[in-house]
Amino acid sequence: MSTTDLPEPQVREHGTLERPGLPFLIGGAIGLLAAAGVLIGAIFITKDGSTAGGVSLIVLSGLVLLGLIVLLAGLTIVAPGYARVLQFLGRYVGTVRTSGLRWVNPFTTRTVVSTRIRNHETSVLKVNDAEGNPIEIAAVIVWQVQDTARASFEVDDFVQFVSIQTETAIRHIANAYPYDSHGDGSLSLRDNADEITEKLATEVGVRVERAGVRVIESRLTHLAYSPEIAQAMLRRQQAGAVVAARQLVVEGAVGMVEMALDKLTENDIVELDEERKAAMVSNLLVVLCGDRDTQPVINAGSLYT
Numbered sequence: 001m002s003t004t005d006l007p008e009p010q011v012r013e014h015g016t017l018e019r020p021g022l023p024f025l026i027g028g029a030i031g032l033l034a035a036a037g038v039l040i041g042a043i044f045i046t047k048d049g050s051t052a053g054g055v056s057l058i059v060l061s062g063l064v065l066l067g068l069i070v071l072l073a074g075l076t077i078v079a080p081g082y083a084r085v086l087q088f089l090g091r092y093v094g095t096v097r098t099s100g101l102r103w104v105n106p107f108t109t110r111t112v113v114s115t116r117i118r119n120h121e122t123s124v125l126k127v128n129d130a131e132g133n134p135i136e137i138a139a140v141i142v143w144q145v146q147d148t149a150r151a152s153f154e155v156d157d158f159v160q161f162v163s164i165q166t167e168t169a170i171r172h173i174a175n176a177y178p179y180d181s182h183g184d185g186s187l188s189l190r191d192n193a194d195e196i197t198e199k200l201a202t203e204v205g206v207r208v209e210r211a212g213v214r215v216i217e218s219r220l221t222h223l224a225y226s227p228e229i230a231q232a233m234l235r236r237q238q239a240g241a242v243v244a245a246r247q248l249v250v251e252g253a254v255g256m257v258e259m260a261l262d263k264l265t266e267n268d269i270v271e272l273d274e275e276r277k278a279a280m281v282s283n284l285l286v287v288l289c290g291d292r293d294t295q296p297v298i299n300a301g302s303l304y305t
Contacts, residue, residue, distance in 0.1 A: 009210065013149040016086050016094020021075045021101035028072040035064040074106035081116040083148045095148045113148045117216065122167055124222050127174040129189065137174050137189070138222035139197070141166050141204055147212030158211045165207040173200050179225065189223055196220070257284045 042057030076096070078084055084096040086108040096102055097115070104110070121140040129135050143162060145151045151158040173196060174189065181188035189196055197218050205215035261277065 009150050009154055011092050011149045011153050013095050013147045013212070016096060016104065018094075018096050018098065019103045021077075021103040024071065024103040025075060025101065028068050031068045032065065032072075035061045035068060039065065070106050072106075074103045076102055076104055076110055078102055081114065083113050083115050083145075085111045085113055085148050085152045087111070092149055092153060097148075111152060113145060113151060115145050115148065117142060117144045120162055120166055121221060122163075122170060125167065125170060125174075126226060127171050129174055130176060130178045133179055134226035134228065135174065135179050135189070136222060136224050136226055137170060137220065139166070139170050139200060139218055139220050141201075141215060142217040143204075143208070143213050143215050145212060146214040150210065150212030155211045158213060161211050162208050162213055166204050169200060169203040169207055173203065179223075189220075193220060193223075253284070257281050260284065 038057060039061035042055075042061060045057065076084055078096055078099050080099045082099075084102075084104075086093045086096065086104060088105060088108045093105070093108060095113075096104060096110075119140055119142055122138050124136050124138045126134060126136055141162070145158065155161045177192075177196060178186070178188050180190050181192075187195055197220055200220075201215050201218040204218060208215065257280075261280070
């Protein structure tokens with residue numbers, strides 16, 4: 001298998017500064033209530049005539065409220081099976097994978113990336129196998145995002161990237177192996193499904209590794225000759241099966257004839273010259289190899305008259 005050499009990834013996933021969000025939520029809520037109370041009190045003080053002190057309290061409480069709002073903006077919820085990719089001024093600063101309510105830098109942008117296991121089932125593809133026969137093939141790939149940074153920044157759309165690379169790998173595998181080995185012992189798509197799917201998983205894994213994706217498993221879901229040659233290939237398979245069966249029958253018949261001659265000679269039942277042996281072998285092979293019941297013929301004379 002050969003794939004185009006890709007440049008080294010520019011970013012790799014790493015953690016970031018994060019804290020449990022519940023203390024920040026409780027503290028921020030208490031601070032908001034306190035600052036709101038101070039602001040309301042400052043407004044009343046200003047109305048009572050203490051303008052300088054009231055204005056100072058209004059400004060101070062307003063700054064506190066603004067700071068608390070900014071602080072609470074750092075709260076983010078991470079659901080199980082998802083991660084948050086953080087960016088600050090366009091730069092990747094880390095990934096949050098811990099589920100629950102978390103607090104991060106409030107000035108970062110947070111992108112949700114699913115880390116759940118996914119299935120991708122290809123459509124039925126029409127390709128040529130290693131012998132040039134048109135076949136139909138489809139597969140399902142089980143995959144998961146392993147590096148959220150590369151999935152977010154190394155490719156435009158990692159889901160589409162996995163889809164296209166999977167189809168490319170399936171076409172390459174189908175072109176590299178014949179549909180049927182025809183008994184020669186070589187790897188084929190039909191007879192060696194486990195080995196082929198393992199090679200498919202390996203090739204897809206190499207192709208999508210740049211996007212931070214890990215391939216867990218692959219399976220062929222559809223494999224057949226194209227309709228225009230299906231009947232011809234069926235006749236070929238049937239002929240091969242008939243030849244294999246006949247070969248087995250002949251091998252067994254020859255063994256039985258050999259055993260019969262050895263037993264006759266060993267037990268000294270009858271002495272047979274070469275011509276009688278040839279006639280006996282011929283008759284036995286006809287009986288053992290024929291696909292119909294034989295009709296007995298009584299010979300009242302001698303082989304030589």
